[in-house]
Amino acid sequence: xxxxxxxxxxxxxxxxxxxxxxxxxxxxxxxxxxxxxxxxxxxxxxxxxxxxxxxxxxxxxxxxxxxxxxxxxxxxxxxxxxxxxxxxxxxxxxxxxxxxxxxxxxxxxxxxxxxxxxxxxxxxxxxxxxxxxxxxxxxxxxxxxxxxxxxxxxxxxxxxxxxxxxxxxxxxxxxxxxxxxxxxxxxxxxxxxxxxxxxxxxxxxxxxxxxxxxxxxxxxxxxxxxxxxxxxxxxxxxxxxxxxxxxxxxxxxxxxxxxxxxxxxxx
Numbered sequence: 001x002x003x004x005x006x007x008x009x010x011x012x013x014x015x016x017x018x019x020x021x022x023x024x025x026x027x028x029x030x031x032x033x034x035x036x037x038x039x040x041x042x043x044x045x046x047x048x049x050x051x052x053x054x055x056x057x058x059x060x061x062x063x064x065x066x067x068x069x070x071x072x073x074x075x076x077x078x079x080x081x082x083x084x085x086x087x088x089x090x091x092x093x094x095x096x097x098x099x100x101x102x103x104x105x106x107x108x109x110x111x112x113x114x115x116x117x118x119x120x121x122x123x124x125x126x127x128x129x130x131x132x133x134x135x136x137x138x139x140x141x142x143x144x145x146x147x148x149x150x151x152x153x154x155x156x157x158x159x160x161x162x163x164x165x166x167x168x169x170x171x172x173x174x175x176x177x178x179x180x181x182x183x184x185x186x187x188x189x190x191x192x193x194x195x196x197x198x199x200x201x202x203x204x205x206x207x208x209x210x211x212x213x214x215x216x217x218x219x220x221x222x223x224x225x226x227x228x229x230x231x232x233x234x235x236x237x238x239x240x241x242x243x244x245x246x247x248x249x250x251x252x253x254x255x256x257x258x259x260x261x262x263x264x265x266x267x
Contacts, residue, residue, distance in 0.1 A: 002220040003031045005065055006213060007088055008077030008105075009038040009050070015252025016042075016206030021075060021213040023255035027235070028217035033069060035061035037079045044205055044247030055083045059091060066095040073099035073220035075213050076131075080115055082122035089126035099219040102131040102168075103212035104140050128166035133185075133225060135212045136162070137173045152184070159186035169225060173211070181237075185229055192226060194233055199240040203251035210253060211236050 006021035014020075018034050025032035037058060041049035053061075065071065074097050079085050092100060104123055106115040115123070124144070128134055138149050141158045149158055159172040169187040174196070181196030214232035215225075223231065242254035256264075 001029070001031045002072045003033065003069055004073045004075065004213075004216050004220045005033045005035065005071035006075050006077065006216075007035045007037060007062070007079070008075070008209065009040050009080075010036050011206070012039075012041055013043040013205075013247065013252070015044065015247075016209045017077060020206040020209040020252070020255065021077065024210050024213040024235075025217050027256055027259065028214065028221070030072075030217045030220055031069070033065050033071060035065060037077075037084055044203075044249035044251045046249070050080065052080060053084065055087045058084055059087050062088070062091040062095075066091065066097075070095070071097070071220070073101065073216040075101045075103065075216040076127065077103050077209055077212065078105040078115075079123070079127075080119060082116070082119045085119055085122040085127055089130060092130050097130075098132075099216060100131045101212050101216040101219070102127055102134045103208055104128070104134060104136050104144065105208065106140050106143060124166065128162075128168055131166070131168040132219070133169040133171055133187075133215065134162065134166070135171045135173060135208065135215065137208060141170075141172050152182075155184045156186070156191050159184050159191065160189075163187070171215070171229060173208070181233075183229070183233065185226065187225060194229055196233055197237060199237065201240045201243055203243075203245060203247075203253065204240070205247075205250045205252045207236060207240075207253065210239065210255065 009017045011017035022032040039051040145158045159170040162170045163186045172184045174182040183194045185192045218228035239253035242257035244254040
């Protein structure tokens with residue numbers, strides 16, 4: 001069985017973060033592991049508290065995973081401080097981690113800020129250069145480039161700028177009222193558009209976490225990056241189309257929409 005590690009924050013409501021990553025990886029037939037960067041008190045309406053892991057304990061978690069069950073891919077999500085980013089970068093280099101997917105989480109779907117200001121520079125200088133692919137959404141790509149993105153041409157310019165600056169492939173995610181659900185992958189100096197269908201479902205909590213975990217899962221299974229992105233987008237579409245409706249705000253998707261098992265049948 002292929003394996004993957006999620007380095008991210010815990011979402012107490014189960015729709016994003018570590019919980020979304022584990023569900024997504026499991027749905028792809030991947031053995032999922034985790035190193036938790038923070039505990040969050042959150043639900044579909046917002047984040048009310050963040051309790052950060054210490055750098056020392058995060059290092060212990062990473063040592064425990066890499067020294068025993070080596071991951072075939074690594075997904076990195078919410079990391080709110082420069083110190084934690086430094087630990088992650090150090091351990092990724094120490095263990096020669098492969099297929100690193102960085103989701104530069106800066107703001108939650110609900111609008112809550114998740115990245116401290118001093119951590120942004122560490123994200124840029126220490127983490128993105130280690131990534132095989134980064135997966136910023138439009139607001140995150142604007143922060144990384146300092147430019148306003150208002151059209152598909154801007155997405156191409158921003159993705160190329162991020163890729164050239166940090167030496168990784170970049171999946172610039174559409175949405176946010178721009179370009180429907182079309183995403184742009186910039187890789188090795190060329191752009192590839194992935195057309196998506198906008199699904200009329202207001203419950204989008206954890207879509208970014210889920211997409212990056214699906215990409216990591218497919219990379220772990222041996223798909224090349226273009227195939228991994230296409231399969232991940234197809235998976236997201238299925239999870240959204242299942243129209244799960246939980247919570248009072250922007251609810252979670254049905255990560256296990258495709259699971260068929262006698263153990264999930266209801267009475």
